Amino acid sequence: MDDVRETMRASPPLAATRPRIAVLGGGPAGLGAAWRLAKEGKAVVELFEAGARVGGNAGSFEMEGVACDYGSHRLHPASDPNILADIKSLLGDDLLSRPRHGRIRLKDAWIHFPLKPVDLATKLPTPFAASLFLDAATAKVRAGKLVPETFGSVLLAGLGRTMCESFYFPYMKKLWGLGPDALASTLAKRRVSGSSLPKLMRKIFASLPGLKSPTTGKFYYPRGGFGRICDSIAGAAMEAGANIRLNARVERILIVNNRVCAVEIIENGQTVRIDADAVWSTLPLTTLVKAVGTAAPQDVRDAAAAIRFRGMILVYLVLETDQYTEFDAHYFPELSIPISRLSEPKNYSGASQPRGATILCAELPSDPGDQYWSMDDAALGRALYEWLGAAGLPQSAKIRRAFTKRLSHAYPVYDRDYERHFSTLDRWIEGVEGLLTFGRQGLFAHDNTHHALAMAYGAVDCVKDGVFDRAKWASHRQEFLTHVVED
Numbered sequence: 001m002d003d004v005r006e007t008m009r010a011s012p013p014l015a016a017t018r019p020r021i022a023v024l025g026g027g028p029a030g031l032g033a034a035w036r037l038a039k040e041g042k043a044v045v046e047l048f049e050a051g052a053r054v055g056g057n058a059g060s061f062e063m064e065g066v067a068c069d070y071g072s073h074r075l076h077p078a079s080d081p082n083i084l085a086d087i088k089s090l091l092g093d094d095l096l097s098r099p100r101h102g103r104i105r106l107k108d109a110w111i112h113f114p115l116k117p118v119d120l121a122t123k124l125p126t127p128f129a130a131s132l133f134l135d136a137a138t139a140k141v142r143a144g145k146l147v148p149e150t151f152g153s154v155l156l157a158g159l160g161r162t163m164c165e166s167f168y169f170p171y172m173k174k175l176w177g178l179g180p181d182a183l184a185s186t187l188a189k190r191r192v193s194g195s196s197l198p199k200l201m202r203k204i205f206a207s208l209p210g211l212k213s214p215t216t217g218k219f220y221y222p223r224g225g226f227g228r229i230c231d232s233i234a235g236a237a238m239e240a241g242a243n244i245r246l247n248a249r250v251e252r253i254l255i256v257n258n259r260v261c262a263v264e265i266i267e268n269g270q271t272v273r274i275d276a277d278a279v280w281s282t283l284p285l286t287t288l289v290k291a292v293g294t295a296a297p298q299d300v301r302d303a304a305a306a307i308r309f310r311g312m313i314l315v316y317l318v319l320e321t322d323q324y325t326e327f328d329a330h331y332f333p334e335l336s337i338p339i340s341r342l343s344e345p346k347n348y349s350g351a352s353q354p355r356g357a358t359i360l361c362a363e364l365p366s367d368p369g370d371q372y373w374s375m376d377d378a379a380l381g382r383a384l385y386e387w388l389g390a391a392g393l394p395q396s397a398k399i400r401r402a403f404t405k406r407l408s409h410a411y412p413v414y415d416r417d418y419e420r421h422f423s424t425l426d427r428w429i430e431g432v433e434g435l436l437t438f439g440r441q442g443l444f445a446h447d448n449t450h451h452a453l454a455m456a457y458g459a460v461d462c463v464k465d466g467v468f469d470r471a472k473w474a475s476h477r478q479e480f481l482t483h484v485v486e487d
């Protein structure tokens with residue numbers, strides 16, 4: 001093809017032990033890998049990101065002087081200490097330690113979230129609290145009777161009917177668009193850190209004075225938005241010699257004789273071919289298989305067609321007031337309110353500026369083609385304000401405007417068949433020389449940013465003298481299975 005430029009030909013000569021690695025995707029996983037590979041001198045790295053800026057779902061943007069994230073994002077103190085130390089060293093004093101100050105709506109009452117024993121005892125309606133207590137007392141009996149086959153049955157056994165029906169089941173139906181028995185049991189293990197009453201109680205009582213650690217009830221947040229974590233990693237990666245190419249959409253991954261050899265990207269309207277010894281993809285698995293095309297066997301393409309990601313519309317409201325409420329986030333488990341969470345970005349960093357304006361960000365789980373996806377921004381803004389009113393939240397501030405962002409890959413959908421399809425994809429990728437996939441979208445993992453970074457660090461750890469150690473990677477993959485999402 002005439003319009004294909006082979007850019008690596010212009011690259012400086014390579015040391016024999018430094019492979020050329022093309023990293024696909026500039027979210028935390030891709031950036032973390034590019035940085036560590038370059039810093040440790042293990043590869044010549046080029047990263048390709050389709051968007052105009054780095055960060056993926058963990059990025060930020062500025063609107064009306066307010067730093068906004070793509071939905072509520074916090075850096076959790078549960079992060080691996082090495083990763084936390086790296087982020088602290090990159091951001092310095094700009095990484096703030098902030099108190100969590102959210103609320104959840106349970107049985108028409110607003111309760112502090114994360115849950116606190118005093119709130120549970122004093123604010124919940126008495127019959128509801130009594131049912132919760134009864135469920136706790138009978139947990140052992142239930143666990144013996146229920147076969148934990150689905151998300152629904154695991155949580156019913158662990159938490160009992162009251163908590164499941166008033167909170168987890170409607171919330172999960174809203175997030176995934178599927179009922180509790182259509183979802184895989186794995187979801188309960190990976191997505192619900194308090195999936196049994198003893199675990200939940202441990203979490204709740206860990207907030208009591210004397211039992212709490214210095215980080216209980218706290219989170220880390222960068223001044224200027226969550227995306228500054230990725231911005232700072234990108235800066236460090238470039239300083240270490242990695243080349244980061246924005247607005248560079250990966251269209252094809254070329255595999256010859258079962259070995260990956262190049263990628264093709266669209267950049268400035270042109271197709272550009274980049275030769276590579278290895279391709280490390282953090283793209284959605286579905287995108288990866290599409291980019292490989294018929295070089296992937298039919299059963300692999302079928303498996304990719306059978307898995308899916310849940311989308312999300314982020315509805316932002318610009319309000320003409322300094323602060324909407326004092327809370328950082330509100331959680332809405334009930335199905336009658338279609339949003340799952342509302343955050344006020346200024347409250348995450350405790351910013352007092354700008355005066356006279358604040359922004360709300362509502363997370364509306366949705367898929368292309370459903371009733372919300374095609375609604376325009378103004379209509380979604382109006383609907384949001386009505387939902388807030390229905391939940392008893394203030395409606396007095398003047399709305400300056402509403403705007404939206406649409407995430408096509410917010411959550412991997414763990415339906416009851418996903419594991420079978422994922423295994424087919426995983427086995428095939430494992431067998432292609434030079435091809436690696438990781439990150440939230442690449443390993444179809446429910447994860448936090450620190451987990452995506454842990455995957456990146458794990459991958460880099462496997463490179464020695466230009467060779468990727470697959471056995472070591474398999475052992476890191478086992479560690480990744482222990483990742484549990486923090487909300």
Ligand SMILES: Cc1cc2nc3c(=O)[nH]c(=O)nc-3n(C[C@H](O)[C@H](O)[C@H](O)COP(=O)(O)OP(=O)(O)OC[C@H]3O[C@@H](n4cnc5c(N)ncnc54)[C@H](O)[C@@H]3O)c2cc1C
Binds near residue numbers: 028411
């Ligand atoms: C609503 C929401 C709230 C969250 N809250 C938190 C939180 O509080 N704390 C926390 O730690 N984590 C949170 N997360 C999770 C966090 O966003 C992810 O863990 C993180 O973004 C995963 O990073 P990643 O690099 O694996 O994937 P992504 O961030 O999805 O990055 C993938 C990148 O690949 C790029 N890409 C896709 N296709 C192509 C292509 N063809 N060519 C080139 N580039 C391409 C995308 O543009 C993107 O930049 C939340 C996620 C969501 C959706």
